[in-house]
């Protein structure tokens with residue numbers, strides 16, 4: 001449980017800190033800083049050589065893109081649309097995500113099929129606007145849009161390349177299974 005804000009004691013910030021003569025000479029502090037930097041540089045260099053030889057290393061640097069970190073399910077990457085088993089989107093074009101999106105990044109054109117079911121004839125997500133807040137995911141009654149762990153391909157030279165269509169956003173349920181299980185826990189959803 002968090003501490004009530006009223007009970008928090010303000011801490012005094014020391015604004016006038018007198019430097020010692022040693023610190024005021026700067027050169028020794030610069031040497032100290034360079035020593036720390038060199039130590040880490042050498043540790044990473046040795047680690048790189050060990051890695052290249054296929055040996056285990058004890059450093060935490062990740063050699064991206066050859067190596068990638070495993071992201072926790074709480075990570076909010078690119079919002080994606082979840083696919084049904086028949087390859088169609090789960091989305092029923094209710095428009096809630098479009099309404100809630102604080103960045104107005106989503107635009108949907110809804111239509112009805114011959115059975116009278118609604119579906120998004122067009123679902124556009126402008127990734128140049130998205131702020132990864134996850135509101136669209138939270139509000140969706142069908143778990144049809146979820147925050148994936150995708151973080152690559154989000155930087156483009158032309159912002160028009162960040163306009164994603166429904167087809168570009170569709171992902172299999174299996175690929176976002178971890179996130180779906182996670183949002184069921186955090187939002188206590190019981191949709192299905």
Ligand code: SF4
Nearest residue numbers: 101130131133134136
């Ligand atoms: S994550 Fe937030 S900003 Fe991005 S599309 Fe969803 S609601 Fe909009």
Ligand code: SF4
Nearest residue numbers: 091092094095097140
């Ligand atoms: S809230 Fe969900 S079901 Fe409704 S339009 Fe958005 S993605 Fe589709």
